[in-house]
Amino acid sequence: MKRSETNSFTVQEASEEDAPAILALADVHRDELGAIIHHRQWLLQQLTRGEIFVAKSGEGKVIGFVVFNHQSLKGQENTTVYYLCTDKDHRGQGAGKLLMEAVASDARIRGKKTIELKCPAHAPANDFYKSIGYQLRLSETDREGNRLNVWTISL
Numbered sequence: 001m002k003r004s005e006t007n008s009f010t011v012q013e014a015s016e017e018d019a020p021a022i023l024a025l026a027d028v029h030r031d032e033l034g035a036i037i038h039h040r041q042w043l044l045q046q047l048t049r050g051e052i053f054v055a056k057s058g059e060g061k062v063i064g065f066v067v068f069n070h071q072s073l074k075g076q077e078n079t080t081v082y083y084l085c086t087d088k089d090h091r092g093q094g095a096g097k098l099l100m101e102a103v104a105s106d107a108r109i110r111g112k113k114t115i116e117l118k119c120p121a122h123a124p125a126n127d128f129y130k131s132i133g134y135q136l137r138l139s140e141t142d143r144e145g146n147r148l149n150v151w152t153i154s155l
């Protein structure tokens, strides 16, 4: 199992026992994340693929998670991050950065060359991605008319 630590948090691959805590965290923060809770089956599938990492506090409580997918499409070795969330009470303490570093490390091991993600254009998280080294590649409009920023980083 992959683990990385700071003084206060541990990041590791999520296990099935973490599923209720991940879903609860997603539910509490659904205004920021969207209807992730409605994708429960997909989330559980990602879990079994090893494509969810959790950040845990010293007491072992899940305080953040990231859902991602490694892809090889037409020779393009890319990892897509779908959802990233840290608990409101634990923000600004490095957990989000640690989760994203864990994804980058896993992606590198699997030979991926880039990480890509989309973020609503108005979300404060855009500044987070910029501060951890991501580059704004383009802005697009989805089918519902929402503006999305596409961020990438080379590994």
Ligand SMILES: CC(C)(COP(=O)(O)OP(=O)(O)OC[C@H]1O[C@@H](n2cnc3c(N)ncnc32)[C@H](O)[C@@H]1OP(=O)(O)O)[C@@H](O)C(=O)NCCC(=O)NCCS
Pocket: 029, 032, 033, 083, 084, 085, 086, 087, 090, 091, 092, 093, 094, 095, 096, 097, 098, 118, 119, 120, 123, 124, 125, 127, 128, 129, 131, 132
């Ligand atoms: C975005 C999010 C994951 C950041 O998590 P976090 O645990 O607070 O982030 P960290 O503490 O690791 O911050 C890492 C760096 O980003 C910066 N940062 C974090 N949030 C920021 C924000 N809203 N604006 C500007 N900078 C920010 C921090 O200052 C820090 O910089 P430093 O390393 O120079 O000190 C968290 O705010 C969140 O869950 N937001 C709601 C869900 C969401 O929007 N997800 C992304 C959808 S695309």
